[in-house]
Amino acid sequence: MTSTEFFQQLINGLSLGAFYALIALGYTMVYGVLRFINFAHGDVFMIGAFCGYYLSPRLLPHFTGGLTPLGPVAVLILTMLICALLGVTIEKLAYRPLRQRPKLTVLITAIGVSLFLEYGGQFVFGADPKSFPELMPDRAIAGTGALTITTTQLAAFIVTICLLVALTFIVKRTRLGMAMRALSNNPTAAALMGVNIDVVISFTFAQLSIDRSAYGSSPRDQGIRCGCSRRHRKHSGRRRWRNYSRRCGDICRWLGFFNLSRRDRILAFNRDFAFPSSRNFRTCA
Amino acid sequence: MKYRHIKKWILLAAIILSGIVSHFSGGINSYYLQIIIFIGINITLAVGLNLINGYTGQFSLGHAGFMAIGAYVAAYLSTEHSAGLFRALGGPNFFSITLLFISVLIAGGLAAAAAGLIVGVPSLRLKGDYLAIVTLGFGEIIRVVIQNTDAVGGPRGYSGIANYTTLFWTYSVAAITIYVVVSLIDSTYGRGFLTVRDDEVASEAVGISTTRYKVTAFVLGAFFAGVAGGLYAHSTTYINPSGFDFQRSIEIVVMVILGGMGSTAGVAFAAILLTLLLEYLRFVSGYQWLPEIIRRIAANRVIIYSLVLIALMLLRPQGLFGRLPRRGIPIGGATKRAKLPALSA
Incomplete structure (x- = not known):
C-alpha cells in the first residue's frame, strides 16, 4: 500500500467514523443516563434520513439567490426538531411508564419500538431504495494533491465536531447537563436534590434524537433505503439499519463507555457499596 | 415420589398420543400439518429458552444461532453421510430411517450444546443487557460463519434435505423437552437455577456455583434448540442462513415473554x-371486507408483532401466565430483604 493510498483510506475512515461517532454519541447519552440499551436508536436515525429526503425538495426551492447555502441548514434543523419530537414521544409513551420496572422489560420494549419503527417505516415510506437529494454540491476539494477529499466528507466531519463541542458544552457547563450527570450518578439523590427526572430524561432523548437526525440528513453521496422486499433481502437496507443500530452499541462499548460525566470513582463506590439501598433504584431505572 | 411418576406417565402418554395422531395424519391438509409441526418446534425452542431466560434469569438473544447449528449439522449428516448407514441396514427402510433421524437430531443437539458451552463460558460472566448483547453477537457470528461455509451452500442455503420430520417426532421432542425442564426445575439440583435468578450473591454465599448453573442452563437450552433446528431442517427440506437471524431469536424471546x-x-x-397468530394474519390481508389500511398492516405482520410486544410490556410485563416478581427485584439483579413478620404482643 502506497502512502497516498494509506492517507486516502485514513480520510475515508475519518469521515465515516465521524458519522458513526455521532450515532454512538446519542447512544451513549441514553446509556450513560438511563442505563438501558435503546434498540430503537438506529430506527430514529432512519426516520431522520427520511425526513431529510422528504423535506429537502419542499424546502430547498424557497432558498434561492444569496440564501442558497441556508437551504441545507434549514433542512437539517427541521429534521432535528422532528426527530427530537419523535424521541420525546417514544420516551413518553414507551419508556417512561416502565421506569420503575426491571431493566429487561425496558429492553424488550425497546426491541418492540425498534421493530415498529423499522417496519412502520417500510409500510409508510415503501420498501424500495430511494436516492437522497443532493443538499450541497459534492465535489473534490482542490489543492490536496493526489488525495481526494470531497465536500460532503468535509461537511460531515465539521458537523460532527460542532455537535460534539455543543454536546460537551451542554453536559459540562449547563444546569441541565449537571442534572443529567447527577441522574447518571444516583437517580434517587438527584431527585432528592430537586432535579426533575422526567424533564431531564426527556431532554436527553430529544438531544440524542437531534444528533441522530443530524447524521441522517447529512449530505451524503449514498442513496438511502428502508427495507426491501424479501427477494432482495440480501441487499436490503433493512439489514443495514439494523446493522447501524447494532454497530452504535458496539462503538459505545469499544469506547469503554466514555461517560458524559467522567464519573467520580468514589461516588460510584458510594453508590454501589456504601449506600447500597440506592442500587435498587439504579438497576430499575 | 408419586408426583414424579405421574410426570413420567404423562410424558409416555404424550409420546404415544403423538404417535397415534401422526399415524392418522395422512388426511390433514399439508399446509395445516406444516403449521402444526412448526408449533411443536416453537414449543421446543421456547421451553428450552425459558430454562435460560425464565428460570436462570440470563437474558439470551442468540437462540436462533444454536438452532442454526443444530439444523445445519443434522441436515448435513443426514444428507451427506446417510449412504453408509443405509447400505449396512439394507436400504432406507423404516428402521434405518428412524435410527438415522434420531442420531442426526442428537448430533445436531450436541453440536449446538458444544457451541453453547463455547459461547457460554466466557459470556456468562456478564450480566443483564451486556449478556444480551454478547449472545446477540454470537448468534450473528454463527449465522455469518454458516453463510460463508461453502460446504453447506453458503448464502444460497442448503437444499435437498429429506423430509423425515413427522408429527410424532416433533411432539415427542416437545414433550421430552417439557418433561426435562419441568423435572429439572422441580429437582433439588434444579432449585439452584431459581436461586441464581433470584439472588446471585446469596446463592454464592450458600455455596452454589452460579457460573456452573448458568452454563448448564445455557448448554441445555442450546441442546434443545439444536434438536429443534434439526426437526425444522427436516420439515422444510430447505434451510437458509437468513432464516436464523436476529429476528428469529426475537420471535422465540417474545414467546417466552408473552x-x-x-x-x-x-x-x-x-x-x-404466536405461531397461529402469525399464520392467521396472512389470511387477514386477504379479507376483502376489511378496510384497505388494515389489510395492508396485516400483510406487514411485524408491525402487529411489535405492537403486541410493546403493549404487553406496558400492560402485563409478567406475561400471560407469569407471576410478577417482587417489586424492586429485577431478574438477575439487586437484592432486597424480605419483610420481617410483625411482632405480636
Whole structure:
C-alpha cells in the first residue's frame, strides 16, 4: 500500500467514523443516563434520513439567490426538531411508564419500538431504495494533491465536531447537563436534590434524537433505503439499519463507555457499596 | 415420589398420543400439518429458552444461532453421510430411517450444546443487557460463519434435505423437552437455577456455583434448540442462513415473554398462540371486507408483532401466565430483604 493510498483510506475512515461517532454519541447519552440499551436508536436515525429526503425538495426551492447555502441548514434543523419530537414521544409513551420496572422489560420494549419503527417505516415510506437529494454540491476539494477529499466528507466531519463541542458544552457547563450527570450518578439523590427526572430524561432523548437526525440528513453521496422486499433481502437496507443500530452499541462499548460525566470513582463506590439501598433504584431505572 | 411418576406417565402418554395422531395424519391438509409441526418446534425452542431466560434469569438473544447449528449439522449428516448407514441396514427402510433421524437430531443437539458451552463460558460472566448483547453477537457470528461455509451452500442455503420430520417426532421432542425442564426445575439440583435468578450473591454465599448453573442452563437450552433446528431442517427440506437471524431469536424471546418467564405451561401456550397468530394474519390481508389500511398492516405482520410486544410490556410485563416478581427485584439483579413478620404482643 502506497502512502497516498494509506492517507486516502485514513480520510475515508475519518469521515465515516465521524458519522458513526455521532450515532454512538446519542447512544451513549441514553446509556450513560438511563442505563438501558435503546434498540430503537438506529430506527430514529432512519426516520431522520427520511425526513431529510422528504423535506429537502419542499424546502430547498424557497432558498434561492444569496440564501442558497441556508437551504441545507434549514433542512437539517427541521429534521432535528422532528426527530427530537419523535424521541420525546417514544420516551413518553414507551419508556417512561416502565421506569420503575426491571431493566429487561425496558429492553424488550425497546426491541418492540425498534421493530415498529423499522417496519412502520417500510409500510409508510415503501420498501424500495430511494436516492437522497443532493443538499450541497459534492465535489473534490482542490489543492490536496493526489488525495481526494470531497465536500460532503468535509461537511460531515465539521458537523460532527460542532455537535460534539455543543454536546460537551451542554453536559459540562449547563444546569441541565449537571442534572443529567447527577441522574447518571444516583437517580434517587438527584431527585432528592430537586432535579426533575422526567424533564431531564426527556431532554436527553430529544438531544440524542437531534444528533441522530443530524447524521441522517447529512449530505451524503449514498442513496438511502428502508427495507426491501424479501427477494432482495440480501441487499436490503433493512439489514443495514439494523446493522447501524447494532454497530452504535458496539462503538459505545469499544469506547469503554466514555461517560458524559467522567464519573467520580468514589461516588460510584458510594453508590454501589456504601449506600447500597440506592442500587435498587439504579438497576430499575 | 408419586408426583414424579405421574410426570413420567404423562410424558409416555404424550409420546404415544403423538404417535397415534401422526399415524392418522395422512388426511390433514399439508399446509395445516406444516403449521402444526412448526408449533411443536416453537414449543421446543421456547421451553428450552425459558430454562435460560425464565428460570436462570440470563437474558439470551442468540437462540436462533444454536438452532442454526443444530439444523445445519443434522441436515448435513443426514444428507451427506446417510449412504453408509443405509447400505449396512439394507436400504432406507423404516428402521434405518428412524435410527438415522434420531442420531442426526442428537448430533445436531450436541453440536449446538458444544457451541453453547463455547459461547457460554466466557459470556456468562456478564450480566443483564451486556449478556444480551454478547449472545446477540454470537448468534450473528454463527449465522455469518454458516453463510460463508461453502460446504453447506453458503448464502444460497442448503437444499435437498429429506423430509423425515413427522408429527410424532416433533411432539415427542416437545414433550421430552417439557418433561426435562419441568423435572429439572422441580429437582433439588434444579432449585439452584431459581436461586441464581433470584439472588446471585446469596446463592454464592450458600455455596452454589452460579457460573456452573448458568452454563448448564445455557448448554441445555442450546441442546434443545439444536434438536429443534434439526426437526425444522427436516420439515422444510430447505434451510437458509437468513432464516436464523436476529429476528428469529426475537420471535422465540417474545414467546417466552408473552407466556411469562419461568412458566413452562405459559411459554408453551404462547408458542402455540404466536405461531397461529402469525399464520392467521396472512389470511387477514386477504379479507376483502376489511378496510384497505388494515389489510395492508396485516400483510406487514411485524408491525402487529411489535405492537403486541410493546403493549404487553406496558400492560402485563409478567406475561400471560407469569407471576410478577417482587417489586424492586429485577431478574438477575439487586437484592432486597424480605419483610420481617410483625411482632405480636
